[in-house]
Every structure is written in C-alpha cells, then in structure tokens.
C-alpha cells in the first residue's frame with residue numbers, strides 16, 4: 093500500500109519548548125490510524141503542524157501523496173485534499189447547520205456538493221433534522237457531528253480528527269466512534285488523534301503512542317490493546 097501521509101523526523105518548537113522531538117509515522121490507503129497519548133504529549137501540535145497552521149517546522153519532512161507539504165500554506169494543503177476537525181468542535185455558531193456544511197464545500201462545484209451533502213445527512217440524520225437551526229443551539233455531540241460533517245463536505249483524501257470525543261457523554265462518544273468506523277468502511281482514510289485510547293484502538297487498524305513529543309510505540313491496534321505498558325498507562329482510565 094502506498095503512503096497517503098508520511099511524516100519523517102518532525103521537530104517543532106514553541107519558542108524554547110521542544111514540543112515535537114522527531115515524530116515519524118505514516119498513513120496508507122484505506123486505513124484508519126490513531127495517535128494516542130496523554131494531555132500535553134504533542135498530539136494537537138502534530139496535527140496542526142501537518143495542516144500548516146503552525147507555520148514553519150524546525151526540521152523534518154511531511155509528504156501528502158508523495159509531495160512535500162511542509163512549508164505550504166494551510167489553504168493550499170486543504171486544497172490538496174487534507175481535511176481536519178480541530179480540537180474543540182469549531183463550528184460557526186451564528187450560522188445554520190446547512191450554512192456550516194456549505195462552508196466546508198466552498199472549494200467544490202454544485203453537483204459534487206449535492207452528493208456530499210446527501211452523504212453527510214445520511215451519516216448524521218440529526219443534522220438533517222436540524223438543517224435550518226443555528227449551530228450555536230446544538231448540543232455538544234451535535235456540534236461535533238457538524239464539525240465532522242463540514243470536513244467531509246470537502247470530500248477529502250484524508251480526514252484528520254483531533255480528539256472528537258473530548259468532553260462528550262459516553263453514549264455520544266460511542267455514536268461518534270461508530271460513525272468514524274462507518275466513514276472508514278466507506279473508504280475514507282482517517283488519522284484519529286485521541287486521549288480516549290480504549291475507544292480509539294477498538295476502531296482503528298494501527299496506532300502510535302506519543303509521549304512528550306516522541307513516538308514511543310507503534311503497532312497494530314490489537315497488539316496495542318494487549319500491550320501491558322499501554323494497558324497500564326492508557327487503557328485503565330477510560
């Protein structure tokens with residue numbers, strides 16, 4: 093399988109803080125990969141560095157379908173088909189559900205957009221029911237669905253999600269994870285970043301463990317779920 097995303101020896105600093113100390117990982121076609129790790133490990137920094145939101149990286153290489161994207165601007169990277177759901181459900185609260193979804197598709201033409209809209213409403217019937225409602229009036233779980241839906245409206249070639257389960261009730265979390273599995277089964281490669289390691293590892297193919305800016309483990313999801321160190325450090329709490 094060829095690489096969709098390849099990150100090689102990525103270093104990033106916030107001023108003096110060495111936040112990413114040589115991160116390497118890859119995502120190949122038709123797989124869902126997770127990066128798990130505790131608070132402050134560098135998960136969000138990794139994702140934002142990939143999408144170009146942090147500007148220049150200190151060193152390393154980031155390739156999307158073989159092409160270097162480090163150094164490119166965020167909208168150019170998005171335009172290449174790399175979509176992301178940021179941590180904390182960024183939706184436009186004063187716009188309706190439909191307007192939020194339309195914003196996700198601004199780079200695309202009418203007929204394709206209609207298909208994507210149908211796909212998103214199929215995936216999240218709740219969003220169809222709330223189509224004309226202001227996004228700010230939605231529950232946390234519905235806003236997360238909208239954030240995922242908006243990213244899907246780009247019809248991306250890779251969907252990156254930063255802690256989609258953060259702050260949501262367990263029953264909503266399980267429905268969000270079920271949807272991510274559905275998106276994967278529909279053929280969309282996903283890079284899922286999560287602190288909720290237990291739930292994440294149950295729906296992905298492979299995983300990486302990040303600790304203080306370094307990848308310390310990489311294995312199949314099944315092996316990580318059975319790994320004693322992972323169990324002790326990450327699985328007990330969820």
Ligand SMILES: Nc1ncnc2c1ncn2[C@@H]1O[C@H](COP(=O)(O)OP(=O)(O)O)[C@@H](O)[C@H]1O
Nearest residue numbers: 106109111129130131132133134135136137138
């Ligand atoms: N804007 C920032 N300025 C300075 N330090 C930051 C900033 N954002 C994150 N950090 C630091 O970088 C490290 C990694 O943070 P982050 O990537 O947000 O971790 P995670 O998403 O895994 O919780 C942490 O030590 C955090 O305090």
Ligand SMILES: [Mg+2]
Nearest residue numbers: 135136137179
């Ligand atoms: Mg984070």
